[in-house]
Amino acid sequence: MTAPKVLISDKMDPKAAEIFRERGIDVDVITGKTKEELIAMIGDYHGLAIRSSTKVTADVLAAATNLKVVGRAGIGVDNVDIPEASKKGVIVMNTPFGNSITTAEHAIAMMFALARQIPEADVSTQAGKWEKNRFMGVELTSKTLGLIGCGNIGSIVAERAIGLRMKVVAFDPFLTPERAIELGVEKADLETLLAKADFITLHTPLTDQTRNILSKENLAKAKKGVRIINCARGGLIDEAALKEALESGHVAGAALDVFVQEPPAADHPLFGTPNFICTPHLGASTDEAQVNVAIQVAEQLSDYLLTGGITNALNVPSLSADEAPKLRPYMSLAEKLGSLIGQLAHDNLTTISIEVEGAAAELNIKPITAAVLTGLMRRYSESVNMVNAPHLARERGLDIREVRHDREGDYQTLVRVTVATEQGDRSVAGTLFGNNEPRLVEMFGIKVEADLDGNMLYIVNEDAPGFIGRIGSALGDAGLNIGTFHLGRRAAGGEAVLLLSIDSALPEPMLWQLCQLPGVKTVKGLKF
Numbered sequence: 001m002t003a004p005k006v007l008i009s010d011k012m013d014p015k016a017a018e019i020f021r022e023r024g025i026d027v028d029v030i031t032g033k034t035k036e037e038l039i040a041m042i043g044d045y046h047g048l049a050i051r052s053s054t055k056v057t058a059d060v061l062a063a064a065t066n067l068k069v070v071g072r073a074g075i076g077v078d079n080v081d082i083p084e085a086s087k088k089g090v091i092v093m094n095t096p097f098g099n100s101i102t103t104a105e106h107a108i109a110m111m112f113a114l115a116r117q118i119p120e121a122d123v124s125t126q127a128g129k130w131e132k133n134r135f136m137g138v139e140l141t142s143k144t145l146g147l148i149g150c151g152n153i154g155s156i157v158a159e160r161a162i163g164l165r166m167k168v169v170a171f172d173p174f175l176t177p178e179r180a181i182e183l184g185v186e187k188a189d190l191e192t193l194l195a196k197a198d199f200i201t202l203h204t205p206l207t208d209q210t211r212n213i214l215s216k217e218n219l220a221k222a223k224k225g226v227r228i229i230n231c232a233r234g235g236l237i238d239e240a241a242l243k244e245a246l247e248s249g250h251v252a253g254a255a256l257d258v259f260v261q262e263p264p265a266a267d268h269p270l271f272g273t274p275n276f277i278c279t280p281h282l283g284a285s286t287d288e289a290q291v292n293v294a295i296q297v298a299e300q301l302s303d304y305l306l307t308g309g310i311t312n313a314l315n316v317p318s319l320s321a322d323e324a325p326k327l328r329p330y331m332s333l334a335e336k337l338g339s340l341i342g343q344l345a346h347d348n349l350t351t352i353s354i355e356v357e358g359a360a361a362e363l364n365i366k367p368i369t370a371a372v373l374t375g376l377m378r379r380y381s382e383s384v385n386m387v388n389a390p391h392l393a394r395e396r397g398l399d400i401r402e403v404r405h406d407r408e409g410d411y412q413t414l415v416r417v418t419v420a421t422e423q424g425d426r427s428v429a430g431t432l433f434g435n436n437e438p439r440l441v442e443m444f445g446i447k448v449e450a451d452l453d454g455n456m457l458y459i460v461n462e463d464a465p466g467f468i469g470r471i472g473s474a475l476g477d478a479g480l481n482i483g484t485f486h487l488g489r490r491a492a493g494g495e496a497v498l499l500l501s502i503d504s505a506l507p508e509p510m511l512w513q514l515c516q517l518p519g520v521k522t523v524k525g526l527k528f
Contacts, residue, residue: 004025008029008031009030042063046305047305061088092313093313097296140164147203150172168186195221195222199226202214213236213237230257337440341419350397352401352419355403356404356416360415366402429441452528454501455501458522460497463491463495475502
């Protein structure tokens with residue numbers, strides 16, 4: 001088996017390349033290339049490890065014919081076209097924990113610098129002045145810190161601030177009341193935070209919902225004399241409005257590590273504004289953080305390329321290296337069930353439900369759902385995979401539902417896939433035999449056990465004596481050998497389902513011939 005190939009296209013700690021080599025992955029470290037040069041070489045690689053310099057655009061992705069995964073050593077992925085990567089079936093990962101402490105500490109350092117006017121005092125003192133009365137600061141103790149974003153980094157900042165005897169108010173739609181209590185913070189809406197906070201620090205990604213979250217209007221709602229710190233992403237604050245608020249004194253001070261445009265122009269309007277300090281995106285700039293993110297990105301890409309483990313992915317459910325072996329048989333079963341129902345349900349699908357019970361209900365359901373969609377969406381595209389299948393499903397307006405059942409059934413573990421069609425719900429279910437072998441156990445309400453593999457023939461017929469013999473004779477006369485034979489029926493003399501595996505695909509004329517047999521309602525060739 002040929003070893004996977006990875007390109008490291010940005011400067012990164014050498015430990016990253018060492019890890020790839022130790023794990024048997026071919027790695028090239030080629031940095032500083034232009035977009036055109038990257039496009040010319042990217043087709044040879046299965047993995048791409050980047051920092052912030054490399055721009056993974058639609059053009060680059062179009063040329064990356066073998067690319068499976070992009071790994072960003074750091075948090076921000078503004079330089080990766082994630083929607084396009086998803087369409088191409090390329091996983092995008094980041095390393096959100098490698099520089100979390102470093103970024104949180106930088107935010108705390110900026111807060112101290114603002115509170116005690118340290119940069120201005122340093123410049124003044126080194127200029128030979130002794131302006132003790134000019135630099136009157138404020139204490140952090142007993143002040144209220146407003147956190148906009150209380151995820152990984154925000155929660156570290158909260159912990160440090162509480163250690164400084166500050167009160168912490170957090171605005172984060174994803175922060176649960178239980179987590180707020182655990183952290184010791186007050187969960188609040190944005191208006192409440194703005195009204196209460198003496199200091200505000202931002203720790204949220206830049207999205208359509210968070211862009212200019214500190215707009216001119218919201219800055220006006222903030223407590224007079226507030227001090228603002230942003231070590232997250234440029235664009236979270238309206239920079240022009242911030243300048244006005246600083247000049248008017250409504251905002252007592254601001255410290256930015258990030259800007260809308262980086263590097264900012266030399267004549268940036270905020271430069272020279274009173275009580276404004278800034279640093280050149282130093283949030284992750286410590287020796288420890290650089291080593292940590294390099295190690296993490298190398299380990300994450302290696303896990304995926306070698307074992308299928310998915311960690312910190314932004315466009316596909318995570319699947320740890322420990323989970324992957326347990327989930328792989330379920331994902332195989334789920335993909336087969338999705339493929340089966342996709343080949344048989346021809347109507348416009350509106351809803352798909354993935355239900356798990358027994359042992360399956362104790363597992364991570366997201367990869368199972370992605371595998372079902374992969375099988376289902378193959379009716380539209382041969383190049384579909386777990387990354388782009390959910391995107392294709394959303395494009396077609398498919399409502400996806402996941403259900404866990406805490407109950408005992410006929411099987412130790414069960415996965416059921418149901419789609420809503422114009423003719424009503426259609427459902428298939430499967431289990432694992434020996435905890436490893438996928439097996440169909442129910443089809444459209446009829447009990448039928450079958451392996452789903454290779455070329456198969458699906459027949460719905462009226463249950464009547466002699467029918468099986470007629471099918472066998474017809475296939476034998478056509479020179480088609482039957483591998484396996486699976487039959488199920490609702491009741492004696494009622495509707496029956498027949499699933500046959502055959503050694504080669506069924507020719508179209510043969511489908512028509514089988515449809516003419518007495519009692520036959522439906523004939524369909526299947527491929528797995």
